[in-house]
Amino acid sequence: MFSKSCEYGIRAMIYIAGESLKERRVSLKDIAQDIDSPVAFTAKILQQLSRNNLVDSVKGPTGGFEIQPGRMKKISLGAIVKAIDGDGIFKTCGLGLKECSEKRPCPVHNQFKSIRENLCRMLDETSVFELSQGLKDGSTFLRHK
């Protein structure tokens, strides 16, 4: 569904959000540790997210990553996906035709459209803040045990 980069990116964002709500800025190492991702690769993804202003980064000692509590309700899952994987999943043809359109639909166009609409709505309506809540109350997890 999503690229590995995107999966790590989403997990990182949810983790950072959770810690930011506790007023803790987190380092790359903490993140990679807690979401069980390769450190250097995660760094690259955080750079992308930072350039897209989805997360704030601070260099130097006591530095790290954080998300302003005010912003995290406005950051949707979709925004993260778009920043990392682009908007392909939102609009490209499910069978790989050069374009997806009503004018020249592929055989699965209608079936896909409805599923894609559900997916897009979900991605758009779900915020990072919301997702960080389950983490807090221990009902959801970001890594295997």
Add this chain to the structure above:
Amino acid sequence: MFSKSCEYGIRAMIYIAGESLKERRVSLKDIAQDIDSPVAFTAKILQQLSRNNLVDSVKGPTGGFEIQPGRMKKISLGAIVKAIDGDGIFKTCGLGLKECSEKRPCPVHNQFKSIRENLCRMLDETSVFELSQGLKDGSTFLRHK
């Protein structure tokens, strides 16, 4: 969503079904031409589909690929996807955790679950026969113009 192989595979199956309904057996070249896919690569995919008994192949002059009209109503989109991409899309965690379970769900588990259920139902309920109909009446297409 699906791999390129899977996209070509689905397109090939729908095309072969359409031609089989006209009692025409089609060659690899015809298929690649009509679905606009790389010939040799398409051959590989057809081999997989053939090994999985989703399509029948006949060697030699007048040979090619076909699907028994009786079977095509029973071949679902899901069966093709499973034969080529495996069943990952049906059951792996949307955030890449080692397993997707209710016991230890990731933060997006519930949101994903509902979308994945829709997707699975659609893949399971949609048959190749059904998809070949739009092609016949000219309302759907397997390649760009």
Add this chain to the structure above:
DNA sequence: ATATATTAAGACCTTTTTATCCTTTATTAG
């Protein structure tokens, strides 16, 4: 000011996916 901790950036390596090519095997027509 300096040493240190931390992210940013770019070059590089590895694995997987996508794609091609060549040889073998099976089938048909003449």
Add this chain to the structure above:
DNA sequence: CTAATAAAGGATAAAAAGGTCTTAATATAT
């Protein structure tokens, strides 16, 4: 039986994704 045709199978190549490493930039605490 032979020549021609078409798929099967295996080896190889190219491109993309996934991942690492080294150096530079920047901020902090002492």
